[in-house]
Amino acid sequence: MPRLSESKVGQKVKVLSLEGSPSVKQRLKEMGLTPGVELQVVRVAPLADPIDVVVRGYHLSIRKKEAELIKVEVLS
Numbered sequence: 001m002p003r004l005s006e007s008k009v010g011q012k013v014k015v016l017s018l019e020g021s022p023s024v025k026q027r028l029k030e031m032g033l034t035p036g037v038e039l040q041v042v043r044v045a046p047l048a049d050p051i052d053v054v055v056r057g058y059h060l061s062i063r064k065k066e067a068e069l070i071k072v073e074v075l076s
Contacts, residue, residue, distance in 0.1 A: 002074060005048060005067035007041045013072035014038045020069040032056045033070060 007013055015037050018025045032055050033039075042059070043052035049064035062070075 001071045003068050004041075004051065004053075004062065004070040004072050005064055007044075007051070007072065007074070009041055009044055012038060012040045012075040014075055016071045016073055018070055020066075024066070024069065028066065028070065031060055031062075032058075033060075033062075038075065 001016065002013075004013065004015075015033055015035050017035055018028050018033065020028075037055060039053045039055035041051060041053050045051070047064070048067075050061040051064065051067050052059060052061050054060070
């Protein structure tokens with residue numbers, strides 16, 4: 001199953017699940033990254049850290065370490 005860290009610029013993906021400790025999952029959820037939400041990758045920095053996405057109408061930068069914990073489904 002693909003992870004957000006593997007997504008390319010311009011791709012739209014849907015969050016399927018979150019991994020990691022309960023505190024990490026809670027932090028991701030507080031940022032709006034909940035299962036079922038769709039987002040678009042708008043920028044991937046060198047070495048893929050950070051990854052910039054648009055989720056729920058706002059821009060968010062996610063560290064590669066966190067993006068590796070987010071399982072996604074590629075929509076386009």
